[in-house]
Amino acid sequence: MSNIKDRKRFKLMPEMGGALARNYARQRGTEPQIEHWRKQARELTTDLPEGAKILEVAFGPGYFAVELARLGFSVTGLDVAPTFVEIASDYARAQGVEAEFREGDVAAMPFEDGSFDFVVCQAAFKNFVWPVKSLDEMYRVLRPGGTAVVQDMNRDATDGDIVRDVESMKLGKLAALGVRQALGQLRRRAYTPVDFSGLVAETAFRTCEVTTEGISLDVRLTRP
Template identity: 45%
Template sequence: MTASTTKGYIGMGMEGPIATWYANSTRSQMPDFQRLARRISETAPRGGRALEVAPGPGYLAIELARLGRQSVVGLDISASFVRIARQKAAEAGVRVDFQQGNASQMPFGDNSFDFIVCRAAFKNFADPVGALNEMHRVLKAGGQALINDLRNDASEAEVNQHVDGMGLNTVNSLLTKSAFKFMLLKRAYTVDAFGALVAQSRFGAANIQREGIGMDIWLEKV
């Protein structure tokens, strides 16, 4: 194990059958991945380089690459997810450079990317300020990052309604609701807590917007 893959997450790692289960159960959210990919593709500079931090099975990065306006790189700490994402990109016939590594010790040079996205993952990072500082370091001047994550103050009823809209079967729906209730909501940040993390980081400030059960955190390297 290298320094870049030492435990960089809170709780259990997503390897083996857990990664396979997650890849299968989140496939039903493809319309969300496609919508977000279109938004990023229109926001990031045409011909630029985009990085997805913690892409898991790679659905968003693959949809972004399919749109063809940016070259796409993915960085995930899970060896299983890197393997799954590479296979899915090959099946889709698109080029995404999926690499294994830790969000708080990225294997990229300074000023490498025009845009960074991180979805449904940030609350799991063991070193959140380190991850923000790495995003800042690898972004080019003027580059933007978008972090989308669960809000700690989302109610159980809102979360259950969200999961009901995910198109899961009964077992996966129950497992997903339990994961939200017993793990994810406990780890999630409030808008204020996220703002405080950003204030400690090299970004200094963020534009944070509430979105359903989550929030969009927009960051810019000035």
């Protein structure tokens, strides 16, 4: 029987960069979406102590990381795309918020063991080439008792779920059409709750808590 740790996933597309990354940042930077991240930042960090160290993996334009930093946490972001490092750094400065954004690979993170109290990854895990290695790296950089949250697309999401999610973004008609089509394609690469639990069983975490709502898959993992 083959070990899932040895199974490399194909890369769906090259890392987002240049004009493509900047266009994505514009699409995801609408006020309703910023408000969504602001609310989510508050909800996810309710139990964290003041000044806790947070790592966001695959931070993209940095909107969520900035909202975390705005709450007073020490925030570091890691993303494989250098354009996003530039975009997020510029955005944080413009918002008057301190956060560190670094280029790097989630499957081989440039951080010491136990560096963070909390690790979060949103809307990116389905694209990781080495999913089990990536989870093991999240485990490694968490302090004992720390928590990781992975929020991504649920492969079991329906077409109706996708339509409702895009409507909540308040995009223009053309942009909304493009996002619906993209989500339809990405759904094929996403994980079901059972799939994700199977991945976690092969990692140092061993177990996780998985919930779903609409198109979303929410995974909570704790390092003992």
